[in-house]
Amino acid sequence: DAGVPEGGLRLAVDGDRLNSLVDPEDVTRVRREGDHIVEIGKGLEWYDGFDTGLFLATPGLFAALREAEAEGDTSLSGGVRRLAARGRALALEVGGGFWCDLDDEAALRRAEKALLARLRGKAHDGPVSRWLNRPLSIRLSRWLARLPVTPNQISLFSFGLSLAAAGLFMLGGYPALAAGGVLAQVASIVDGCDGEIARLKHLGSDYGGWLDAVLDRYADAFLLFGLTWHLLHAGGGDAALVAGFLAIVGSFLVSYTADKYDGLMRERGGSRFRIGRDVRVFAIFLGTVLDQVFAVLVLIAAVMNLETLRRLVVCRG
Amino acid sequence: DAGVPEGGLRLAVDGDRLNSLVDPEDVTRVRREGDHIVEIGKGLEWYDGFDTGLFLATPGLFAALREAEAEGDTSLSGGVRRLAARGRALALEVGGGFWCDLDDEAALRRAEKALLARLRGKAHDGPVSRWLNRPLSIRLSRWLARLPVTPNQISLFSFGLSLAAAGLFMLGGYPALAAGGVLAQVASIVDGCDGEIARLKHLGSDYGGWLDAVLDRYADAFLLFGLTWHLLHAGGGDAALVAGFLAIVGSFLVSYTADKYDGLMRERGGSRFRIGRDVRVFAIFLGTVLDQVFAVLVLIAAVMNLETLRRLVVCRG
Numbered sequence: 001d002a003g004v005p006e007g008g009l010r011l012a013v014d015g016d017r018l019n020s021l022v023d024p025e026d027v028t029r030v031r032r033e034g035d036h037i038v039e040i041g042k043g044l045e046w047y048d049g050f051d052t053g054l055f056l057a058t059p060g061l062f063a064a065l066r067e068a069e070a071e072g073d074t075s076l077s078g079g080v081r082r083l084a085a086r087g088r089a090l091a092l093e094v095g096g097g098f099w100c101d102l103d104d105e106a107a108l109r110r111a112e113k114a115l116l117a118r119l120r121g122k123a124h125d126g127p128v129s130r131w132l133n134r135p136l137s138i139r140l141s142r143w144l145a146r147l148p149v150t151p152n153q154i155s156l157f158s159f160g161l162s163l164a165a166a167g168l169f170m171l172g173g174y175p176a177l178a179a180g181g182v183l184a185q186v187a188s189i190v191d192g193c194d195g196e197i198a199r200l201k202h203l204g205s206d207y208g209g210w211l212d213a214v215l216d217r218y219a220d221a222f223l224l225f226g227l228t229w230h231l232l233h234a235g236g237g238d239a240a241l242v243a244g245f246l247a248i249v250g251s252f253l254v255s256y257t258a259d260k261y262d263g264l265m266r267e268r269g270g271s272r273f274r275i276g277r278d279v280r281v282f283a284i285f286l287g288t289v290l291d292q293v294f295a296v297l298v299l300i301a302a303v304m305n306l307e308t309l310r311r312l313v314v315c316r317g
Numbered sequence: 318d319a320g321v322p323e324g325g326l327r328l329a330v331d332g333d334r335l336n337s338l339v340d341p342e343d344v345t346r347v348r349r350e351g352d353h354i355v356e357i358g359k360g361l362e363w364y365d366g367f368d369t370g371l372f373l374a375t376p377g378l379f380a381a382l383r384e385a386e387a388e389g390d391t392s393l394s395g396g397v398r399r400l401a402a403r404g405r406a407l408a409l410e411v412g413g414g415f416w417c418d419l420d421d422e423a424a425l426r427r428a429e430k431a432l433l434a435r436l437r438g439k440a441h442d443g444p445v446s447r448w449l450n451r452p453l454s455i456r457l458s459r460w461l462a463r464l465p466v467t468p469n470q471i472s473l474f475s476f477g478l479s480l481a482a483a484g485l486f487m488l489g490g491y492p493a494l495a496a497g498g499v500l501a502q503v504a505s506i507v508d509g510c511d512g513e514i515a516r517l518k519h520l521g522s523d524y525g526g527w528l529d530a531v532l533d534r535y536a537d538a539f540l541l542f543g544l545t546w547h548l549l550h551a552g553g554g555d556a557a558l559v560a561g562f563l564a565i566v567g568s569f570l571v572s573y574t575a576d577k578y579d580g581l582m583r584e585r586g587g588s589r590f591r592i593g594r595d596v597r598v599f600a601i602f603l604g605t606v607l608d609q610v611f612a613v614l615v616l617i618a619a620v621m622n623l624e625t626l627r628r629l630v631v632c633r634g
Contacts, residue, residue: 210577253535255573256531260527308531316524
């Protein structure tokens with residue numbers, strides 16, 4: 001029982017009359033009284049919603065269509081109008097939901113663009129995500145959406161790229177180091193696609209988000225370990241060991257404390273200062289390309305552990 | 318407004334007539350009809366609860382006590398009885414809550430024992446906690462409860478002990494290694510006291526539990542880093558480096574995935590297999606005392622990463 005009247009239908013109606021995806025020349029309009037559809041048609045001057053084209057109908061619709069046809073009206077709206085006259089056509093408000101009418105190539109391109117635009121500005125996106133990773137990952141997702149890949153497969157692929165980057169770091173020498181840094185940044189960009197494809201294809205799942213988070217923790221650790229190994233084998237000594245260890249621990253702790261900290265900041269409604277994975281990987285990218293591995297490990301170690309300490313204080317107060 | 322009737326009182330009543338902390342010779346009994354106390358006294362044969370001695374009373378009680386006194390009844394129950402007769406004595410059921418009547422030294426000892434016994438068998442306790450750490454930490458908490466220390470101070474003290482243990486590992490040589498291992502195990506035992514004192518003194522807080530968890534993550538990392546350092550400086554080479562890194566990462570990931578995994582297992586009602594911090598620290602203790610540092614790092618690395626992998630699979634299925 002989805003609230004369809006006996007012998008009638010229920011039609012999804014969009015009450016957002018400013019919906020920019022609607023073609024005003026072509027759209028069918030609806031006037032309602034409460035749940036009841038009272039008028040429907042393309043030419044309606046007084047209307048309070050658009051016909052989305054999504055019906056849940058009983059076979060009664062076919063009888064109504066035949067009646068309308070007998071009177072010379074062969075439109076779908078003709079059948080609905082006859083059911084509406086008997087109080088058997090109800091509306092379901094879907095304003096705010098995504099829908100669009102696809103009649104031609106231009107409409108398809110508009111729809112694609114609108115869907116992709118909805119992927120921007122995820123609440124947790126840090127600055128590097130927002131200005132570098134997200135614009136590129138959205139372009140990539142546009143292409144990936146046509147392939148039969150799942151979000152979890154993308155998460156695993158991105159994780160594999162990070163492992164390969166760590167392996168390049170461990171090879172030693174500047175060229176491999178810089179190549180690893182570029183690959184780590186590419187992995188971070190690809191890592192945005194799992195969530196985007198999940199949202200585009202309605203494949204989002206609690207498990208998928210969690211798997212991605214766990215793989216990200218491993219990826220972070222392997223990247224930093226790769227850099228530490230690189231330094232140690234270049235004669236970095238105990239200082240490299242300590243910096244690498246503190247960078248790994250600090251990065252973990254920032255992730256470990258994120259839920260609690262975000263929850264508290266949401267409660268307090270304050271601005272959310274956030275140093276996340278996007279910034280970390282970008283620092284690694286810059287540090288390797290500039291051949292400043294020790295500096296970047298010290299930087300990550302300092303920033304991440306101080307941020308953890310700051311959270312311990314902020315959450316207490 | 319705590320639901321105290323005008324000019325009357327509300328009395329906390331324990332409906333658990335099998336409460337083993339109650340002295341049947343001395344306790345005041347109560348008979349109720351709904352919320353209303355209808356009879357009260359030591360000798361009551363028909364009763365459905367015990368007077369805990371906790372009142373929320375209006376000054377009306379004093380007037381009632383004076384009335385009772387005038388009639389030769391100088392007991393507190395005498396006053397309550399007179400209020401009850403006017404429907405002005407209500408009960409508040411507290412069955413299951415902890416209370417006891419302290420009249421003498423023997424009762425004090427019974428109460429202490431009962432309070433400490435309630436600290437056992439925390440849901441998350443692993444095997445080492447249950448059989449080794451908890452029995453010892455409860456003895457320690459019994460003594461700590463007399464001092465003005467807060468749970469968070471105990472967490473920080475235990476963290477300091479772990480750092481000192483890591484420092485001993487890094488010193489090099491077997492005696493310092495073994496001493497560090499013993500100290501790490503002592504820190505793990507002391508770490509049980511923060512929660513116990515919090516529960517004993519009703520100082521438990523969301524923040525306190527979180528702080529303890531964050532400090533535990535740092536303590537774990539420093540202990541494993543100390544062992545790795547120990548091995549590297551004893552000529553352990555890359556194998557030691559890799560084993561230490563994987564042990565640190567695996568331990569973190571097991572903690573990182575604990576919430577999700579526990580939540581899922583609670584939902585499914587299945588038995589909860591759990592390798593936690595208690596087992597990890599105990600393995601470190603054994604490994605150092607037996608001078609098998611590399612073996613214990615490999616063991617922790619293998620078990621923790623395989624457990625993380627197992628959770629990724631279990632949570633998916």
